[in-house]
Amino acid sequence: MANEKDSTAKEMERLEKERRRTEAEIARLRSYLETEMERAPGEDEDAPDAAADIYEREKTLSLIRALEDKLASIEHALRSTAIGKYGICERCGERIDPARLEIMPHTSLCVRCQSELERRTRPRRQPSVEG
Template sequence: MAVTIDELGRRLKEERGRLAKALEQMRAGAPPVGEAKEGSPYGKKEEGATEAFELEKRLALEKRLMALIGEVEHALQKFKDGTYGLCDVCGQSVEMARLEVLPQATLCLSCKAKQERSAKGKFPSR
């Protein structure tokens, strides 16, 4: 059942393609600013705020996608360098079970936990 490093590399490349496509689609499908305000239940006063909120949401999503792509590319780079599977911070092997779930993981669990604690409130929710 154990997954091989090669298999993980293959998945990473797939993932990179998928993420790039998602980003592209989101950019293409997003309505240009100033359009698509159909029947807001609130008056004109609210419109600007809603729009700004939508834009902000889209930018946040875009940023998250780009961050993910960055992670995947970073992992692929490590793959090339032959350091794939080693933690960026402490140099220990990243748990294989973790890589299987998250092939772009470049931190072991304990370093990741530390990082998340220091960047509080930045959990990627869905």
């Protein structure tokens, strides 16, 4: 089936592209973070935006973490593609909606399973204690 093979190649290409983009983004954020860290903190000790700086760093760090998670998912999806399991929900075995794969090429769960899992990991909305 030439068609099937073509679409697999296309999926892999798309995932590879996504992977490269994610890796580039991680590298960019990391070097941004390094530059930030290099700025001697003692220089202007009473800088009013020291807290804002810390906040920015935390935000960048969590962004990096999220991207690393995404990278792991992409790599996982690439392996799935290699064994012909790409686009199949890992939880229920149903085909994942192509429109969903279009937006999130690295996903390994269908919409239904994803939202079920999210409900389970975040059972209820906690009122924020910050701020």
